[in-house]
Amino acid sequence: MFEKIKEVIHSPSKALEFFLGKDVISQSVPFEELSDYEKWWKEEGEKISESVDRARTPWLKMYDETGKRVDEIQYPSEYWRMLYEGYKRGIIDRVFDKGSIKPFYLIEYIVTFFDAGLGCPYTVSLSTALSVFKYGSDDIRNEILPLMRRKDERVWQGATWMTEIKGGSDLGYSVETTAEEKDGVWILNGEKYFASNVGAEVAVVAARPKSAPQNVKGLALFLIKKYKKDGSLNYFVRRLKNKVGTRSVPTGEVEMKNSSAYLLGKREWGIYEILDVLNSSRLANIFGSVAVIQRAISLALKFASQRFAFGKNVIDHILARKQFEDKVNEFVKCFKMGYDCVSLYNEVFREVPPFSDKFNLFRLMSHIAKYCTAEMAIQTSKWAMEMFGGLGILEEFPVERLFRESIILSIWEGTPHRQMLDGLEVMVKKQSHKLLFDYIREKNKNNEFAVQKVSEIQKFTEDFLSKDENFQERNVETLFKKLSELWEI
Ligand SMILES: Cc1cc2nc3c(=O)[nH]c(=O)nc-3n(C[C@H](O)[C@H](O)[C@H](O)COP(=O)(O)OP(=O)(O)OC[C@H]3O[C@@H](n4cnc5c(N)ncnc54)[C@H](O)[C@@H]3O)c2cc1C
Known part of the structure; x- marks a missing residue:
């Protein structure tokens, strides 16, 4: 390979x-x-x-x-x-x-x-x-x-703002932005602490309608425009963040002060819509991580092919070559995983709540893929820096930037903890792992070895899910690593 x-x-x-x-x-x-x-x-x-x-x-x-x-x-x-x-x-x-x-x-x-x-x-x-x-x-x-949909400088950009200062993982607890309906118009007040693509013409925002419960079920999804009808600002940018990487997107803090907004979908669908917003961006994170892995291997290979040590180019040393082979195998695995998610999402992206079993299969697959590909992108870009030796640390070579860019990949669109716990939830509540095994089995139906491997992983998963909740939460990372092996066959 x-x-x-x-x-x-x-x-x-x-x-x-x-x-x-x-x-x-x-x-x-x-x-x-x-x-x-x-x-x-x-x-x-x-x-x-x-x-x-x-x-x-x-x-x-x-x-x-x-x-x-x-x-x-x-x-x-x-x-x-x-x-x-x-x-x-x-x-x-x-x-x-x-x-x-x-x-x-x-x-x-x-x-x-x-x-x-x-x-x-x-x-x-x-x-x-x-x-x-x-x-x-x-x-x-x-x-x-x-x-x-415009294809020129007049295009309207979007943004997705959920996270507030108290946290991004537990939105039910942390979202304090309020929404109040007055004369048929929704008015939002509150602050978003991490607002990427700040300056966008339009954004989707999580807020809590007044009198809604103080938990995740109390949230709803709104659309706000940058400008009000009279041309004045509808939201304000308090400041821009200094970030170690991803400087090609401005991330800021946003204040909504009597900002007019539109309710999207049904009020009671709120959290499902919010999680749905994250589906397309989680997938971008997955497929983007695969591209970062490719880039990291590319940079490392170019360097190692001409760097000379102990009588030959670095790439020709047995240990270095083995590492390249391993990284390429991981890249292939991540690509397969990522593209399976793209294909499956293409089949379900039009759905609205209540979602189908296939949609839940996509969720499970994308949680596994986000967890794996983001981690692999970070590991591979770190390894590429090592391949460059000391030069890898210097700002004048691109590998240093790639590492800075990659480290956000495990945070954006939900941290690894969230991927694992949300993935576990969809297995326990929706039994989506059963569809996952059917899906992989069907793809590999002419490969006896693969079918046997799927059965082994299925057995492991079913044993795991028969244990108590405490065991499952403590050990879910082991399960996720096992499930990711489905793309090694
Ligand atoms: C550059 C940048 C841009 C961003 N842009 C946006 C944006 O445009 N829109 C937006 O909405 N958000 C954005 N975010 C926020 C991002 O989505 C959050 O940082 C992320 O969801 C994690 O939330 P948090 O940082 O508040 O961490 P917290 O939720 O406070 O979590 C802290 C730690 O606790 C862990 N943890 C939480 N719950 C559990 C649990 N049950 N079990 C085990 N561990 C747990 C987390 O995994 C994490 O490691 C951005 C962040 C950055 C850094």
């Missing part, structure tokens, strides 16, 4: 072609357009991306010269060119044009290979557009979707 992957490791579009084939890709995005986008990155995008990272945090311009509050995010003009390039290539529009989410994840794979942080604005825009598409009234859908 190492020899085959070596041929495609430096090119994200070639890797996609290797795994999926040109014809399958072209059903979603013409393959030539993907390779053309990669060419753009190599010729222009990479330099812009590097300068954005080096420039560190963008600035927040809060007031204009007349004293009016404007809250504009100030990046160099090249940043906007880099950002709009993805919209121009239809990263959001194609999803609705084709009625398929696959174009998004294929284009995003190219983006993330070159700039993991820039994947975020597109991801949260997709999550917002899907929420509008699924849960918005006809009026909202007709107004907002065409703006979000």
Whole structure:
């Protein structure tokens, strides 16, 4: 496998072609357009991306010269060119044009290979557009979707703001933003502590309607626009965060002060809609992590192929070669896992609560995949730094940045604890593991060894789930590692 992957490791579009084939890709995005986008990155995008990272945090311009509050995010003009390039290539529009989410994840794979942080604005825009598409009234859908599907600088970007200062994992406890209906309009008051793609024209926000219970069932999902009808700001950016990585997306703190909002979907669906918003972004995290793994191996391979030590190039030493082979095997496993999630999500992404068994299967698979791929992206980029030796620590080589970019991957869209506990819940409550085993068995039905391995993992899982809750929670990581072996066969 190492020899085959070596041929495609430096090119994200070639890797996609290797795994999926040109014809399958072209059903979603013409393959030539993907390779053309990669060419753009190599010729222009990479330099812009590097300068954005080096420039560190963008600035927040809060007031204009007349004293009016404007809250504009100030990046160099090249940043906007880099950002709009993805919209121009239809990263959001194609999803609705084709009625398929696959174009998004294929284009995003190219983006993330070159700039993991820039994947975020597109991801949260997709999550917002899907929420509008699924849960918005006809009026909202007709107004907002065409703006979000624009393929030029006038595109409306989205954002997904749930987390508040008291925490992101337990939203039922931590969300203090209130929502109150007055004369048919919802009014939001509160603060969001981690607001990525801050400055977006429209955002989906978790808030608690007044008199709703102080738990997760009391939450509802709202849509807010950046500007009110009179042109004044509808939300305010208090400050931008200094971050070690992902500087290609501005993350800020947002204040809502009597902000007008639209309720999305049904009030009682709130938490299910909020978790649904996370599905598309969790998947972007998964597939983006695979691209980061590829990039890390690519950087390490280029370096080790010319670095000379003990009489030969580093790559030709037995131990180094073995490590490359292991990393490539992990990459292949993560790609298979990630693309299975993309395919399955494509079948269920239109669903609204109550969700089908297949939807719950997607949830389980994506919790396993998020847990594994994010960790592997971090480990592989750390290993790539080691491959560079001391040079890996220096800011002048790209591997240092890749590591900084990768460490967020296990936090965004839910920490590893959350992935494991949510995955456990869907197994216990919905029995989704049974469908998972059927799914993998069906894919490998002509492989006797694989079918036997699935049965072994199924037996392990059923024994595990027959134990008491305390045992399950303490040992769930062992179960997750075991389940991830389903993609090694
Ligand atoms: C750069 C950046 C951008 C972000 N952008 C956004 C955004 O746009 N929108 C948004 O909504 N959020 C955003 N976030 C927030 C992110 O989603 C949260 O950081 C994440 O969900 C974790 O929440 P927390 O940081 O509050 O940690 P906490 O929820 O406080 O958790 C702290 C630790 O406790 C662990 N823990 C919690 N519960 C359990 C349990 N039951 N068992 C075991 N361990 C547990 C967690 O796994 C974690 O390790 C962003 C974060 C960062 C860093």
